[in-house]
Amino acid sequence: MDVVLRDEIYKQAIKWVLEAGESIRDKMNDPLDIETKSNANDLVTKLDKETEQFFVEKIKGTFTGHSIIGEEGYGDDLKNLDGTVWIIDPIDGTMNFVHQKRNFAISVGIYQDGIGEIGIIYDVMENILYHAKKGEGAFKDDKRLSPLNEKSTINEAIIGMNHFWLCENRLIDEKVMQQFVKDIRGTRTYGSAALEFAYTAEGIVDGYISMNLSPWDIAAGMILVKEVGGVTTDINGGELDMLNKSSILTCNISIQHRILAYMQKGRK
Ligand code: 2AM
Numbered sequence: 001m002d003v004v005l006r007d008e009i010y011k012q013a014i015k016w017v018l019e020a021g022e023s024i025r026d027k028m029n030d031p032l033d034i035e036t037k038s039n040a041n042d043l044v045t046k047l048d049k050e051t052e053q054f055f056v057e058k059i060k061g062t063f064t065g066h067s068i069i070g071e072e073g074y075g076d077d078l079k080n081l082d083g084t085v086w087i088i089d090p091i092d093g094t095m096n097f098v099h100q101k102r103n104f105a106i107s108v109g110i111y112q113d114g115i116g117e118i119g120i121i122y123d124v125m126e127n128i129l130y131h132a133k134k135g136e137g138a139f140k141d142d143k144r145l146s147p148l149n150e151k152s153t154i155n156e157a158i159i160g161m162n163h164f165w166l167c168e169n170r171l172i173d174e175k176v177m178q179q180f181v182k183d184i185r186g187t188r189t190y191g192s193a194a195l196e197f198a199y200t201a202e203g204i205v206d207g208y209i210s211m212n213l214s215p216w217d218i219a220a221g222m223i224l225v226k227e228v229g230g231v232t233t234d235i236n237g238g239e240l241d242m243l244n245k246s247s248i249l250t251c252n253i254s255i256q257h258r259i260l261a262y263m264q265k266g267r268k
């Protein structure tokens with residue numbers, strides 16, 4: 001992507017993300033009109049929908065020809081990632097948003113012909129902006145994030161993960177997962193995939209595993225993690241397809257092969 005054009009898109013995207021965040025903060029105590037989607041715990045609110053519509057209107061009105069994939073379905077129905085594609089989760093961590101009024105994020109990943117160019121994750125309540133451009137490093141507000149430290153073992157690793165490995169999306173033998181959680185230092189569950197990617201990029205967790213995520217949960221985070229030398233694959237170590245759901249492992253590259261070894265051992 002042309003660097004001048006990319007800078008323009010980047011500045012505009014950050015402006016819209018901050019504006020959307022302010023609007024969510026302003027309206028979050030109004031009635032949320034909570035509905036469920038794929039199951040009783042998969043929530044969506046009026047503000048998820050309004051925020052996505054805001055991005056769609058802004059993008060279509062400013063960058064004709066750009067395409068959009070959005071969690072709430074106001075974007076385009078794409079069959080490929082040709083051209084410039086914005087992959088948007090208007091509120092990632094909707095359950096946190098509804099129940100806790102914190103720990104949720106706006107996630108915007110911008111891809112050119114399938115390559116991640118811009119990643120933005122905004123922690124709305126903490127007012128922290130994680131952002132990255134391909135090849136130019138990742139930032140937390142104005143602070144450049146350091147490359148991830150080499151680790152020789154997983155014994156001191158903290159890994160973000162949720163309970164889905166125990167439930168309906170169980171892909172790995174539970175005995176192997178039990179051994180894995182015993183062998184690492186600790187687990188954390190934040191409830192927003194986007195924030196868990198941002199924390200991996202920041203180095204405050206060493207990785208994040210999830211069994212069933214959509215492109216909008218990971219599109220921005222993958223770019224941030226890559227910029228600090230981390231890596232994102234499915235739990236078999238395979239490349240991700242940004243048009244479909246997948247399991248994911250994002251982590252410090254120095255422990256990737258160790259984590260994948262557990263996944264391989266436990267694969268059902
Ligand atoms: P969401 O809040 O945008 O739905 C929670 O562990 C993380 O997994 C969140 O990022 C959440 O995104 C995502 N997720 C994806 N599919 C989910 C589902 N069916 N139920 C709950 N969380 C889901």
Ligand code: CA
Binds near residue numbers: 091092093216
């Ligand atoms: Ca999401």
